[in-house]
Structures are given as C-alpha cells and as structure tokens.
Amino acid sequence: xxxxxxxxxxxxxxxxxxxxxxxxxxxxxxxxxxxxxxxxxxxxxxxxxxxxxxxxxxxxxxxxxxxxxxxxxxxxxxxxxxxxxxxxxxxxxxxxxxxxxxxxxxxxxxxxxxxxxxxxxxxxxxxxxxxxxxxxxxxxxxxxxxxx
Numbered sequence: 001x002x003x004x005x006x007x008x009x010x011x012x013x014x015x016x017x018x019x020x021x022x023x024x025x026x027x028x029x030x031x032x033x034x035x036x037x038x039x040x041x042x043x044x045x046x047x048x049x050x051x052x053x054x055x056x057x058x059x060x061x062x063x064x065x066x067x068x069x070x071x072x073x074x075x076x077x078x079x080x081x082x083x084x085x086x087x088x089x090x091x092x093x094x095x096x097x098x099x100x101x102x103x104x105x106x107x108x109x110x111x112x113x114x115x116x117x118x119x120x121x122x123x124x125x126x127x128x129x130x131x132x133x134x135x136x137x138x139x140x141x142x143x144x145x146x147x148x
Contacts, residue, residue: 016080017032017078017079017080018078018079018080018081019076019077019078019079020076020077020079021053021073021074021075021076021077022044022053022055022071022073022075022077023044023046023053023073024079025040025044025055025077025079026040026043027040027041027042027043028040029079029080029081030060030079030080031055031057031069031077031078031079031080032078032079032080033077033078036059036060036061037059037060037061037080038057038058038059038060038067038069039057039058039059039060040055040056040057041056041057041058041066042055042056046073050073051072051073052070052071052072052073053070053071053072053073053075054068054069054070055068055069055071056068057069101132
C-alpha cells in the first residue's frame with residue numbers, strides 16, 4: 001500500500017536568512033546576530049586596507065539610535081533580505097542566460113552573414129555581447145524608473 005505524502009508546510013512569512021559577507025549587504029537589509037536584529041542604514045565601507053568592514057545600522061526595536069557595526073571582511077553575517085529577491089543564485093543564473101544568448105546570437109549572425117556554418121570568433125562574441133548588454137541595460141533602466 002503506498003504511503004501518503006506529508007502535506008507541505010505553509011510558506012514562511014519571513015524570508016530565509018542568507019549568509020553574506022558584510023560588504024555584500026544592501027541598504028534596507030536586516031542583519032541578525034546574537035545581540036539582536038539590525039536594519040542597514042548606509043552602504044558598507046572598509047578600513048585597514050579592506051580588512052575591516054563598517055556598516056551603519058540601527059536596532060529594529062530602537063529606531064532612534066544609529067550605530068556603526070564592524071566585522072572582519074571575510075566574516076559571514078546572517079542577513080534577512082528586504083525584498084530584493086534571491087540574491088546571488090538569481091544573479092548567477094541571469095548572467096548565465098545572458099552569456100548563452102550572446103553565444104547563440106553570434107553563431108546565428110555569423111551563419112547568416114557568411115552563408116556557411118562556422119564557430120563564432122572572440123571578436124564576434126565581444127561585439128554581440130556589448131550590443132546585448134547595452135539592450136539589457138536599457139530595458140532594466142526603463143523598468144526600474146517605471147517602478148520608482
């Protein structure tokens with residue numbers, strides 16, 4: 001007799017914690033550690049030849065008092081993202097898709113221009129890659145301005 005699958009849990013209301021380096025946090029993210037939860041107020045900056053990272057934050061429960069927190073540059077902090085989506089994996093997939101599109105576009109254009117199949121050269125890939133990146137940049141800029 002087949003076993004019944006357990007029902008899936010309801011989706012969590014809070015986003016999952018990401019383990020990021022302090023330099024990778026963005027304004028609005030929430031850093032969670034043993035002392036509490038902090039909201040990032042400013043962009044991170046480094047000192048001591050990039051070995052220390054400073055971030056202006058404020059405790060979520062004490063909104064009036066901003067503090068500067070310091071971590072080692074290679075440390076990892078638990079970050080609850082503030083609506084910026086899934087950070088690194090999505091970015092990596094996006095760049096992989098863009099690179100694939102550039103290669104396919106270069107092969108198609110070289111096939112149509114020469115009439116015979118050949119591999120795209122590095123110059124072809126760079127030329128069509130620049131065009132595609134410019135188009136993606138324009139589209140993303142228009143979408144971002146429309147949202148804000």
